[in-house]
Amino acid sequence: MGKENIRTLFILTICLGIFPFFIRGDYYLSIMIFIGINAITVMGLSLLMGYAGQISLGHAAFLGIGAYCSGVLPVKFGFSIFTAFLCGLFLSAIMAMAIAIPTLKLKGHYLAVATLGFGEIIYIIFNELLEITGGPSGLSGIPSIHFFGYSFKGGVRYFYLVWAIAILLLIFSLNVIHSRIGRALRAVHGSEIAAEAMGVNVSQFKIQVFVLSALYASVAGSLYAHFITFISPPTFGLFVSILLLMMVVIGGGVSIWGALLGAGILTILPEYLRAFKDFDILIYGIILMAILLFMPEGILKGLTVIVKWIKKK
């Protein structure tokens, strides 16, 4: 995996491990839990964008599928939490294949367009299927996670649960990136035509990565549902899809660490902007544009450039 990555991973795990002991109050813990949940989605998106070179404009839909499966199936149909979770994964994978297979065979960015359509349709479905999803008023009473009698309801426990899963998925992702598969993905990003000529089945890879990214989002969605115990359609709409996209982009599309940084920044930022009632979207837009224009390679690269510049002085 590379010494750099192992070291960063180690430091990250230690920091996360001791984090709950250094803060007071559930608010900061919740923020970190949200960052963890977003980090999971964004890891998957990073693989899709940074490696397969595709954008998804509707990824919140997969978040929603995971969340609503984990919500609806236990609440309305008495499924166990784990079965519901697996159903979410399964449904997300099927839907992802349904979109990806026809569109990724086409040259160009048709997947982006199809995901836009898909995301919106799913949002409308969440809103309209009143009996099942509760419609615009949402679904409440989602059970919290428990296994072997151990219940994950409290802030600290959920924090460790979410971040444990996030770290495991991060290790998985890094392993993939530094493997034959990761090389193939990077090759696709580098030169599709050469990758194909060297035997890489480009379409198939793109489809696989898209499905994988959908699975990550589904996991995140389920974790979200069991945390808040209440879900409603706006959480899984276009705005969120764009937000997720921005997390990857401002972090620096190609690096998974950048994506995590982006997740951190864009989860915290809206919280700060809440204070500026009328300005929030404006400031948000200005910050996004500024980053895209002045740090087109993302904040991670931008920061390293700044750090190098400081070192020179």
Place this chain on the structure above:
Amino acid sequence: MDKEKIVTPPILETSRLRKTFGGLMVIVDLSFTVMSGQIKAIIGPNGAGKTTLFNIITGILPPTKGTIQFKGKEINGEKPHCIAQKGISRTFQTVELFGNMTVLENVMLGRHIRTKMGLIQSGLRLPGVRSEERFISETAKEKLDLVGLMQKANEPASGLPLGEQKLLEVARALATDPQLILLDEPAAGLNETEILRMAEIIRKIRDRGITVLLVEHHMDLIMGISDEIVVLNYGLKIAEGTPEEVKKDQKVIDAYLGVEIEYA
């Protein structure tokens, strides 16, 4: 007693190959063969359809009519990655390296079709993955060594000068263990020393039993290393034969602006 002549089938055979773009016929009823172990060159003025021919053989474009047979089986209409699997590899006229990877990683990608660890196994870093990676790395290094780029293994591929980029593409193409390698203008943009180096490497490739089909403009290189030459003009084959035969062919001389092919 007469030794029975074993007739080996050609490794590559095109039969009345035709390609039209809109109203323009770029390749016209082209039939030629490539024998196993040969170095065969395709020459012709610009626009003669040479790169299009390569793109058709490797599956990037479908032929409008006609067939291509590789080791006796038809491959027209197959996708590029399938054709690579079957044993045909190539380099590109405008270098298509993976700029986002190192020199070694570019060659390692060549091993992709000869290895099999999948997504799940790689993600979980199962035992087989580690040994496969080592094997990939070693084979890749061997190819790099062949073209003489070992010392630059960990540098970013985009940082190499053009001559070395072309060599890297050759190393990458070799890593797929092809039986036939298509070189698209390997000498374009190279200086004299680099061309000699490239010629040397092409000979080494042939010595390993790999058949070479190349498109080239550089006459010295062509005449020096080819066993046979096919001459195209406006998509039509106007001559095929040994360098000696082709050099004297009147039609070839006419096509190249009426100047007898001179070389130092």
Place this chain on the structure above:
Amino acid sequence: MTLFSQILQFLFTGLTIGSIYSMVGLGFNIIYNATTVLNLAQGEFVMFGGLIMVFLTAVLKLPLFIGFPLTVIAVTAIGALFERFAIHPLRNASLLTLIIVTIAASILFRGIAMFIWGKDPYSLPPFTPGAPVMIGGAVIMLQTFWVLGTTLAIVVLMTLFFGKTIVGKAMSACSFNPMAASLMGIHVRKMILTSFALSAGLGAVAGIVITPISLMDYDRGPMLAVKGFCAAVLGGLGVGYGAVLGGFIIGILESLTAGLVHSGFKDAVALVILLFILCFKPSGIFGSEEVSKVKKF
């Protein structure tokens, strides 16, 4: 109301809103043709058209025939500034990055609009006051005729522009081969700037004519952009008149769905059509396979 007059009603409603989708789609095509970029901020031009017109007529009390051109000029300027400051600097970035920049711009524009106008919807008085007209039992507002008429005028103007004027032909040339166009002396940069300005202007016109019917608020952009985009893809991305037909088809189907099936699903219509087209004929109604292979998207 008889079924016939109901359907007629839906048809007119559909044509009206479809006109807006058509104009957004046209705007998409113009920018796409010049740059292969998908301008996902296209809907915001419509939004600005409506809201700036409201400001000029309701606050500054300017009359309609002055407010209209001023608004169009203002939004055209916004489009041009957008190109200069956000698109041009990133001209060497990947297509993906450019598309993302347009998304960020849409957020920024919305932020500005929300800051200035707040979240409330605003209205404009209809261009000609008067009672609605009855046609075949259907109730048609007078403004509807303005919308349809304006759309027709735009289509004619655009056809003349791209077909007959030097600038228009130059823009068409750029879309197919910027290198050749450049060698022929066409200033590609200016063409790209013009395409953004023109699209913005079209959006503004659409925004102005539709506000008397369906109001305008800061958040209207994204939905219009998505549907206008569907219209463009349906008609064939890059083919001007395709977007017009596509817009009308989507508008009518939407209206029929809302009226006859269930209003909640109306927004899904455009998207279902989009997915359908992508599966079966991605080049759209008028697009050709060859052309869509040549173009980057």
